[in-house]
Amino acid sequence: MGATSLRAPRAALLVAASLLVAACVGDTGAADVAVTRFAYVYAPSAHPDEPIQPLPVGYEANADLVRLGDQLFHDKGLSGDGTVACASCHSVPDGGDDGLGRSTGIRGQKGGINAPTVLNSGLNMAQFWNGRAETLEEQAKGPVEHPKEMGGSWDAVVARVAADPGYAGAFDALFPDGVTADNIRAAIATFERTLITPDSPFDRWLRGEDGALSERQLAGYQLFKAAGCVTCHQGRNVGGNMYQVFGVMGDYFEDRGGEEEADLGRVAVTHDEGDRHVFRVPSLRNVALTAPYFHDASASSLEDVVRVMATYQLGRMLDDEETALIVEFLKSLTGTIPATGGGAR
Amino acid sequence: MGATSLRAPRAALLVAASLLVAACVGDTGAADVAVTRFAYVYAPSAHPDEPIQPLPVGYEANADLVRLGDQLFHDKGLSGDGTVACASCHSVPDGGDDGLGRSTGIRGQKGGINAPTVLNSGLNMAQFWNGRAETLEEQAKGPVEHPKEMGGSWDAVVARVAADPGYAGAFDALFPDGVTADNIRAAIATFERTLITPDSPFDRWLRGEDGALSERQLAGYQLFKAAGCVTCHQGRNVGGNMYQVFGVMGDYFEDRGGEEEADLGRVAVTHDEGDRHVFRVPSLRNVALTAPYFHDASASSLEDVVRVMATYQLGRMLDDEETALIVEFLKSLTGTIPATGGGAR
Numbered sequence: 001m002g003a004t005s006l007r008a009p010r011a012a013l014l015v016a017a018s019l020l021v022a023a024c025v026g027d028t029g030a031a032d033v034a035v036t037r038f039a040y041v042y043a044p045s046a047h048p049d050e051p052i053q054p055l056p057v058g059y060e061a062n063a064d065l066v067r068l069g070d071q072l073f074h075d076k077g078l079s080g081d082g083t084v085a086c087a088s089c090h091s092v093p094d095g096g097d098d099g100l101g102r103s104t105g106i107r108g109q110k111g112g113i114n115a116p117t118v119l120n121s122g123l124n125m126a127q128f129w130n131g132r133a134e135t136l137e138e139q140a141k142g143p144v145e146h147p148k149e150m151g152g153s154w155d156a157v158v159a160r161v162a163a164d165p166g167y168a169g170a171f172d173a174l175f176p177d178g179v180t181a182d183n184i185r186a187a188i189a190t191f192e193r194t195l196i197t198p199d200s201p202f203d204r205w206l207r208g209e210d211g212a213l214s215e216r217q218l219a220g221y222q223l224f225k226a227a228g229c230v231t232c233h234q235g236r237n238v239g240g241n242m243y244q245v246f247g248v249m250g251d252y253f254e255d256r257g258g259e260e261e262a263d264l265g266r267v268a269v270t271h272d273e274g275d276r277h278v279f280r281v282p283s284l285r286n287v288a289l290t291a292p293y294f295h296d297a298s299a300s301s302l303e304d305v306v307r308v309m310a311t312y313q314l315g316r317m318l319d320d321e322e323t324a325l326i327v328e329f330l331k332s333l334t335g336t337i338p339a340t341g342g343g344a345r
Numbered sequence: 346m347g348a349t350s351l352r353a354p355r356a357a358l359l360v361a362a363s364l365l366v367a368a369c370v371g372d373t374g375a376a377d378v379a380v381t382r383f384a385y386v387y388a389p390s391a392h393p394d395e396p397i398q399p400l401p402v403g404y405e406a407n408a409d410l411v412r413l414g415d416q417l418f419h420d421k422g423l424s425g426d427g428t429v430a431c432a433s434c435h436s437v438p439d440g441g442d443d444g445l446g447r448s449t450g451i452r453g454q455k456g457g458i459n460a461p462t463v464l465n466s467g468l469n470m471a472q473f474w475n476g477r478a479e480t481l482e483e484q485a486k487g488p489v490e491h492p493k494e495m496g497g498s499w500d501a502v503v504a505r506v507a508a509d510p511g512y513a514g515a516f517d518a519l520f521p522d523g524v525t526a527d528n529i530r531a532a533i534a535t536f537e538r539t540l541i542t543p544d545s546p547f548d549r550w551l552r553g554e555d556g557a558l559s560e561r562q563l564a565g566y567q568l569f570k571a572a573g574c575v576t577c578h579q580g581r582n583v584g585g586n587m588y589q590v591f592g593v594m595g596d597y598f599e600d601r602g603g604e605e606e607a608d609l610g611r612v613a614v615t616h617d618e619g620d621r622h623v624f625r626v627p628s629l630r631n632v633a634l635t636a637p638y639f640h641d642a643s644a645s646s647l648e649d650v651v652r653v654m655a656t657y658q659l660g661r662m663l664d665d666e667e668t669a670l671i672v673e674f675l676k677s678l679t680g681t682i683p684a685t686g687g688g689a690r
Contacts, residue, residue: 041384044531048482125580137393186389235470242587
């Protein structure tokens with residue numbers, strides 16, 4: 001866990017300390033349930049009336065399972081031709097995405113939508129822009145078999161992982177049923193949930209460190225609330241917890257010059273016409289690191305993003321100073337990026 | 346923690362085990378932050394594609410703070426005339442509420458709205474029917490000073506708690522600033538967050554115990570999804586994570602015979618007319634224990650609830666068999682009620 005684990009002893013002490021009461025119940029006795037159990041550790045807000053709460057300050061899971069997930073997440077062998085890993089499009093040090101408008105899959109194919117960040121994704125209510133997966137375990141099913149992404153098959157992944165003595169031994173030690181597709185996805189999802197980014201200036205301010213935000217950042221936050229941005233971008237992840245139509249106050253897609261498949265949004269999941277152009281509201285955590293923006297990658301700067309959102313979601317024009325203030329606030333949402341052990345295999 | 350703590354050692358072992366990696370970061374060094382830190386422990390779903398996930402299987406916090414919060418939660422001395430505690434309207438063994446349509450405050454006064462349950466309330470995105478408090482810490486401010494509820498004042502509560510040597514010693518041991526209103530609310534909120542109810546038949550099924558649900562309960566769940574109930578009642582708390590208008594497909598309030606103040610819903614918070622009759626979707630966890638139902642307590646049985654929701658939210662009639670099946674599913678959401686140490690003081 002690199003930089004993160006350097007500070008682990010103090011935190012581990014906190015959680016294991018005898019002062020703590022463990023109210024765990026319901027252990028069904030199955031080894032895999034105990035192995036895949038995980039915990040988020042929270043520090044309460046010093047501003048409990050604010051619509052945004054701090055990110056968890058810690059995550060706990062079985063260390064061997066996390067290590068295995070880290071290795072699998074970075075393993076290009078999960079793709080059909082051995083060229084693309086999960087990390088290829090979700091690079092943790094780069095903000096959890098690839099900085100591209102359209103990701104590059106096997107044989108150089110371009111995807112149809114801007115890859116969302118993996119950072120803090122365990123805190124979203126659902127995964128993918130259209131929310132078609134409820135959990136990270138479910139999310140992990142898709143890209144491996146998508147012909148334009150990793151272009152592989154879960155049967156082939158299971159066979160390859162089972163044939164690798166290092167992997168097979170690790171799975172056998174953790175799971176009674178050893179290497180299975182479910183267990184591989186459990187490892188990847190468990191690793192992904194460790195990818196929280198605490199300690200942003202905004203979170204330090206929320207936790208009571210008054211000087212953590214500059215005056216302009218604080219003014220930007222007040223404007224973010226007053227202008228209405230916070231109606232959708234709120235909660236711990238500053239988004240990620242509701243669905244909303246892109247184009248509340250205007251037809252973004254008509255103005256942009258037409259609709260593509262990726263613009264359908266949630267209607268592709270629910271087949272309800274009312275869900276056309278409806279997307280999971282993205283988290284704004286670390287948004288300064290994840291350009292370009294929107295599912296269609298049509299905005300390249302935070303200033304562009306703020307103006308488009310103000311126009312199409314709130315029906316208001318922001319002047320340059322207002323835009324700059326909100327951008328200052330958005331930059332205060334950049335937290336500590338976790339180090340990962342995985343490299344290319 | 347009574348019955349809950351009897352099973353704690355095994356769980357504590359899990360969390361403290363050397364296998365676990367602690368990824369805690371961001372300790373600011375302030376004693377109160379460390380003291381008020383808490384964690385939810387999750388067991389992943391064995392059905393990761395379902396729109397409902399299991400409740401946390403455990404909660405960890407500073408045991409002394411939880412004990413203090415438990416005591417305060419049950420302390421009638423927090424009210425203006427020493428007759429009403431938090432627990433008077435939120436009785437943990439009775440499903441976290443009082444079984445009344447309108448709660449009884451000091452001097453026998455009746456409140457204006459059906460008291461929501463405190464059980465699993467830490468998992469809701471906001472508190473109160475209209476979401477006017479973002480956190481449990483913020484929620485706790487209101488009832489103490491409401492003239493029809495506890496009719497006291499925070500100044501008086503702080504003075505009384507500070508004058509009690511037992512309380513004062515406990516606060517001094519936990520917080521550098523001893524007894525303050527914020528610290529009292531931190532204790533109460535921390536205790537309230539322990540009130541999770543894992544191990545319902547539905548959660549045991551979600552966690553992979555195939556026989557935990559009866560055939561009729563499983564059929565009821567399928568119908569709950571197919572009929573559209575799950576659109577709003579989903580996530581870990583089967584609700585509690587979005588706002589929705591009461592009366593999507595018909596004017597419930599006109600049909601009921603007029604509107605009262607409590608019916609305003611979220612417009613009272615946002616002053617946006619679009620939020621009239623908009624409420625935080627309630628959690629259906631333990632719903633079999635919390636009659637009467639709705640903010641206006643107008644439904645007394647689960648059958649009534651299901652029919653009213655089908656009519657006004659989904660625009661469909663359910664026959665008796667369909668209603669009965671959904672009720673069977675709802676009964677599968679009753680979990681283990683935590684034991685609390687608090688008694689009347």
